[in-house]
Amino acid sequence: MWNRKSRWNLILFAVVVLLLISSIFFLWMKTNMEVRSVVEEQYQNQQLLLTRQIASSIERSLNERVLLLEVIAKKDTGVPPDNYLSDLKSVYDVAGMFYVVEYVSEEGTIVSGYPEDNVPIGLNLYDSKQYRAFEMVRDTGEVYVTDPLKLMEGNYGSFIWIPVYEGDEFRGAFIAIIQESDLKSRYVSESNSSSYAYLIDDKGRLLYADQGDYPRRASYAEVTASTSSGLSDIIEEQSKGGDGTGKYLVLDNGTMVEERLVSYSPIEWYNQKWSLAITSPSSDVDRLIVSVYLKLFIVAVVSVLFIVFVSSFLVLILFNWSKSLEKEVDEKTQELKESNESLRAANRKLKELDRLKTEFLSIVSHELKTPLTAMKTSSEFLLENDGCGLQLKEKMLDIIIRNIDRQSRMVDDLLDISRIESDRMKFHREPVEIENTIKVSLEVLASSLKKKDMTVQVNLPDGLPLVNTDKDKLVQVFVNLLNNAVKFSNEGDMITIDVVEKDDHVEISVIDNGIGMGPEELERIFDKFYQIDSTSTRKVGGSGLGLSIVKGIIEGQGGTITATSEPDKGSRFTFTLDKQQDEVSE
Amino acid sequence: MDGENISGKVLSLMEENPGITTKEISEKLSVSESQVKETLESMSDIRQKVLIVDDEMDALIALKVALETEGYNVVEAQDGYEAIEKVHSERPDVILLDLMIPGIDGFEVCKQLRSDPLYSHIPVIMLTARGEVDDKVEGIELGADDYVTKPFNLKELKARIKMVLRRNQD
Numbered sequence: 238m239w240n241r242k243s244r245w246n247l248i249l250f251a252v253v254v255l256l257l258i259s260s261i262f263f264l265w266m267k268t269n270m271e272v273r274s275v276v277e278e279q280y281q282n283q284q285l286l287l288t289r290q291i292a293s294s295i296e297r298s299l300n301e302r303v304l305l306l307e308v309i310a311k312k313d314t315g316v317p318p319d320n321y322l323s324d325l326k327s328v329y330d331v332a333g334m335f336y337v338v339e340y341v342s343e344e345g346t347i348v349s350g351y352p353e354d355n356v357p358i359g360l361n362l363y364d365s366k367q368y369r370a371f372e373m374v375r376d377t378g379e380v381y382v383t384d385p386l387k388l389m390e391g392n393y394g395s396f397i398w399i400p401v402y403e404g405d406e407f408r409g410a411f412i413a414i415i416q417e418s419d420l421k422s423r424y425v426s427e428s429n430s431s432s433y434a435y436l437i438d439d440k441g442r443l444l445y446a447d448q449g450d451y452p453r454r455a456s457y458a459e460v461t462a463s464t465s466s467g468l469s470d471i472i473e474e475q476s477k478g479g480d481g482t483g484k485y486l487v488l489d490n491g492t493m494v495e496e497r498l499v500s501y502s503p504i505e506w507y508n509q510k511w512s513l514a515i516t517s518p519s520s521d522v523d524r525l526i527v528s529v530y531l532k533l534f535i536v537a538v539v540s541v542l543f544i545v546f547v548s549s550f551l552v553l554i555l556f557n558w559s560k561s562l563e564k565e566v567d568e569k570t571q572e573l574k575e576s577n578e579s580l581r582a583a584n585r586k587l588k589e590l591d592r593l594k595t596e597f598l599s600i601v602s603h604e605l606k607t608p609l610t611a612m613k614t615s616s617e618f619l620l621e622n623d624g625c626g627l628q629l630k631e632k633m634l635d636i637i638i639r640n641i642d643r644q645s646r647m648v649d650d651l652l653d654i655s656r657i658e659s660d661r662m663k664f665h666r667e668p669v670e671i672e673n674t675i676k677v678s679l680e681v682l683a684s685s686l687k688k689k690d691m692t693v694q695v696n697l698p699d700g701l702p703l704v705n706t707d708k709d710k711l712v713q714v715f716v717n718l719l720n721n722a723v724k725f726s727n728e729g730d731m732i733t734i735d736v737v738e739k740d741d742h743v744e745i746s747v748i749d750n751g752i753g754m755g756p757e758e759l760e761r762i763f764d765k766f767y768q769i770d771s772t773s774t775r776k777v778g779g780s781g782l783g784l785s786i787v788k789g790i791i792e793g794q795g796g797t798i799t800a801t802s803e804p805d806k807g808s809r810f811t812f813t814l815d816k817q818q819d820e821v822s823e
Numbered sequence: 824m825d826g827e828n829i830s831g832k833v834l835s836l837m838e839e840n841p842g843i844t845t846k847e848i849s850e851k852l853s854v855s856e857s858q859v860k861e862t863l864e865s866m867s868d869i870r871q872k873v874l875i876v877d878d879e880m881d882a883l884i885a886l887k888v889a890l891e892t893e894g895y896n897v898v899e900a901q902d903g904y905e906a907i908e909k910v911h912s913e914r915p916d917v918i919l920l921d922l923m924i925p926g927i928d929g930f931e932v933c934k935q936l937r938s939d940p941l942y943s944h945i946p947v948i949m950l951t952a953r954g955e956v957d958d959k960v961e962g963i964e965l966g967a968d969d970y971v972t973k974p975f976n977l978k979e980l981k982a983r984i985k986m987v988l989r990r991n992q993d
Contacts, residue, residue, distance in 0.1 A: 602952055603923055603952040606952035606973045606974055607879045607882060607952060607973065608881070609973070609974040610879070610882045610885075610952070610973040610974040610975070611879065611881035611882040611884075611885050612974070613974040613975070613976075613977070614882065614885040614886050614889055614974070614975075614977055615885040615888075617889075617976070617977035617978070618885065618888060618889040618892070618977060621889075621977070621978075622892055625892065629888060632884070632888070633885065633888065636881045636884060636885050639881060640881055
């Protein structure tokens with residue numbers, strides 16, 4: 238089906254289609270990556286913003302709480318009689334974040350505090366050797382925040398030391414404790430498990446981590462060195478108090494488990510410089526854009542399908558096109574063949590016609606010349622032999638007369654054929670009685686029947702209607718058919734004429750049991766010029782026109798004629814004649 | 824019975840007994856007397872014998888009458904097979920052969936005669952209504968001595984018969 242050239246075309250086509258498909262997938266991948274990097278950037282920005290917000294809100298709330306105490310501490314009215322108890326109480330209530338607020342007198346003794354249950358009233362810092370921070374704030378006059386320390390209650394908390402002055406005179410200090418757990422519950426929301434936060438101080442020591450069971454105040458970079466890569470750089474940045482974003486890899490025995498995105502922001506709380514970080518796995522980014530991936534993938538797949546569909550459609554069209562071309566060529570070839578064949582057949586037919594014509598002319602000339610030969614020989618003989626006997630003279634004259642008749646019959650036949658051929662045969666139709674016609678015909682043939690010692694049996698039904706036909710022509714039909722029957726019969730045979738009445742016509746059969754003929758000959762006996770094998774024709778004589786004339790006469794009057802025959806069994810010629818319609822209506 | 828065989832025997836009988844009658848001969852050879860007479864007649868017939876082969880009875884009869892009047896002994900045949908048969912039995916001096924005859928046609932008859940050394944010397948004049956040159960050439964090639972187109976001139980035909988007979992005698 239595909240020739241060499243179109244196969245190459247097909248391969249080229251397939252390569253182009255594959256290139257298109259792979260370029261689509263390439264673009265898809267590239268788009269994915271670009272989208273991912275954009276989304277990741279956005280995600281980190283978002284994360285950073287969140288971190289900043291949390292950090293600043295922690296910073297603000299811590300500073301605000303301390304500021305409240307600073308405001309009381311900066312009062313110029315001196316130490317109130319209740320040793321600031323009511324002020325501390327209201328600060329405690331407003332702040333809502335302190336574990337306890339206490340007032341330490343300038344001697345270092347805790348004299349008041351709120352809530353009272355948590356205040357060790359009367360405890361002297363010097364006695365309990367906890368005066369270092371007290372003295373530091375007295376000397377510096379600055380607020381001091383300790384690192385988270387273990388409290389007596391067992392949990393951790395930061396101690397905030399605020400010096401109290403009356404004018405320039407040192408009057409003691411406030412101590413406030415903020416429990417770590419309070420901070421945590423306030424700002425760390427367990428939103429999702431994949432993100433977590435950690436808090437380190439400016440020395441990189443861990444203050445708090447959502448995940449990972451690390452000792453407090455351990456160096457976070459050191460404790461995580463074995464399970465992460467790239468985190469130490471971030472911690473270093475955090476220690477410097479910067480804010481920003483970064484990435485690190487989580488390792489498990491040296492293999493990468495996941496990539497995490499980190500955002501960090503500093504928290505400045507008086508002397509404490511902390512850094513808050515929030516880390517999330519980068520798969521969160523993928524989770525965000527997975528639907529985009531999916532949609533892009535669908536677009537790519539649809540595009541590929543479209544290309545495949547269009548290209549297969551194209552292939553199909555081309556295929557059909559070439560097929561229809563081939564088909565057309567085939568059809569045209571077939572048509573040419575057929576027309577050639579029909580031309581050849583026509584040529585054969587023409588040649589056959591030409592041969593028949595030549596043969597016919599040769600037969601006609603023979604038939605016309607034969608009587609002339611007899612006449613000429615006889616008349617020349619008579620001319621030469623004047624004194625021959627009377628009997629001989631009569632014999633010769635008989636020959637002459639007989640051959641003149643034969644000649645004129647021949648000419649009549651030729652004229653008939655010519656009329657039939659050109660549709661000029663005229664029929665003088667009239668009511669004709671069949672029986673009478675048969676009688677006349679038999680009289681014409683009487684001598685030849687007698688010569689071969691043959692009899693004719695006529696089967697006529699009773700009350701046979703008249704037929705509408707040309708009487709002379711009907712006689713001619715009978716004579717011709719009977720003549721043939723006689724010619725092709727053996728001596729002593731019988732000829733039968735059957736007449737049968739049908740609906741609107743009469744069917745007449747002339748049956749002989751003579752030599753008959755085969756199907757090939759039967760097919761052609763009505764052809765003009767056709768003679769059954771010239772040798773047998775010669776034996777029986779005739780121009781080969783008799784049956785053509787019969788057929789012309791019958792069909793010229795709207796009837797039909799058929800012949801059946803079998804070799805050595807005889808032949809049957811059946812023809813139809815119209816009934817006389819007037820007779821029927823009367 | 825073969826006429827030739829009888830004629831040989833008849834001759835030998837007549838040699839033995841010059842006074843023998845036809846009746847005695849017929850008795851000795853156990854054939855009919857008329858056949859013996861016929862044989863004797865034909866043996867004593869010194870006329871030249873012409874075989875006319877034609878299926879047209881009228882033409883044949885007219886020619887036969889004319890040639891018999893001219894002094895020929897005429898035998899006739901109406902088809903190819905009969906013609907060959909008559910040549911064998913009658914040994915004609917000349918054959919007038921029509922080409923369009925039933926059975927085997929004139930050309931074929933001529934060919935068969937020419938291929939048989941016993942009869943190949945017998946001159947053949949072809950008679951035909953067909954006057955085409957091709958036919959004439961074919962006829963002459965097959966060994967016909969002459970070719971006459973129908974309808975022929977009686978005088979001419981007689982002259983041609985004489986001519987081929989004379990040529991044959993030489």
